[in-house]
Amino acid sequence: MIDPTALSEKPVLTGERIRLVQLTRRHADAFHATFLDPETRRLTGTHRDWTLPELQEWCAAAAGRPDRLDLVIEDRETGGYLGELALSQIDKDNAHGTFRISLADDATGRGIGPEAIRLLLAYAFDRVGLHRVELEVFPFNPRARRAYEKCGFEVEGRLREALYWDGEWHDVLIMAALSGSGRERA
Numbered sequence: 001m002i003d004p005t006a007l008s009e010k011p012v013l014t015g016e017r018i019r020l021v022q023l024t025r026r027h028a029d030a031f032h033a034t035f036l037d038p039e040t041r042r043l044t045g046t047h048r049d050w051t052l053p054e055l056q057e058w059c060a061a062a063a064g065r066p067d068r069l070d071l072v073i074e075d076r077e078t079g080g081y082l083g084e085l086a087l088s089q090i091d092k093d094n095a096h097g098t099f100r101i102s103l104a105d106d107a108t109g110r111g112i113g114p115e116a117i118r119l120l121l122a123y124a125f126d127r128v129g130l131h132r133v134e135l136e137v138f139p140f141n142p143r144a145r146r147a148y149e150k151c152g153f154e155v156e157g158r159l160r161e162a163l164y165w166d167g168e169w170h171d172v173l174i175m176a177a178l179s180g181s182g183r184e185r186a
């Protein structure tokens with residue numbers, strides 16, 4: 001059902017304004033900068049303080065991981081770093097995967113996210129052979145929820161008080177997209 005070579009061969013996915021390329025060590029500085037941004041940390045629920053050397057090691061090893069995709073979103077014209085996304089936790093028997101995305105702060109608000117998500121979903125469904133891609137989003141992040149809905153994700157449920165952030169408990173929404181459903185939604 002799944003084609004595992006589609007996860008190990010590390011594609012370049014080209015859209016209108018962006019290109020998704022393999023995460024490598026050369027992206028570590030930009031990747032690290034997003035981890036330092038307090039608003040990005042809040043929206044992604046990032047508790048861990050990654051040091052630059054830790055992230056350099058993580059980025060350098062990413063291309064050798066055969067069971068997941070870690071891709072960088074680049075500006076198609078300049079090659080500039082716009083963000084990163086990942087498809088991981090692949091369940092081969094049930095054709096599931098888990099998705100996450102984080103744009104650099106100055107890349108948000110102009111439709112880059114949905115363009116990147118659609119490219120990744122097309123690859124996940126059509127090339128990897130996944131049937132379902134799942135993600136988590138916080139109720140206080142309506143921009144992300146809207147971006148996901150535009151790309152065919154639907155809210156399926158709520159994990160009550162699964163996030164502890166800044167002294168308060170927050171619910172976490174589960175969203176998923178299924179192959180062949182709603183990817184073209186405007």
Ligand SMILES: CC(C)(COP(=O)(O)OP(=O)(O)OC[C@H]1O[C@@H](n2cnc3c(N)ncnc32)[C@H](O)[C@@H]1OP(=O)(O)O)[C@@H](O)C(=O)NCCC(=O)NCCS
Nearest residue numbers: 043101102103108109110111112113137142143144146147
């Ligand atoms: C979430 C993210 C991927 C969305 O990508 P983006 O390129 O910024 O999204 P867009 O600019 O296309 O906006 C998406 C939609 O949300 C809408 N939107 C923006 N702010 C909104 C708000 N406060 N409430 C509701 N909708 C909002 C936009 O109008 C757009 O809808 P439209 O095309 O129908 O007008 C990106 O903002 C990001 O990575 N943010 C930082 C980290 C993060 O939140 N990651 C996701 C964690 S789950």
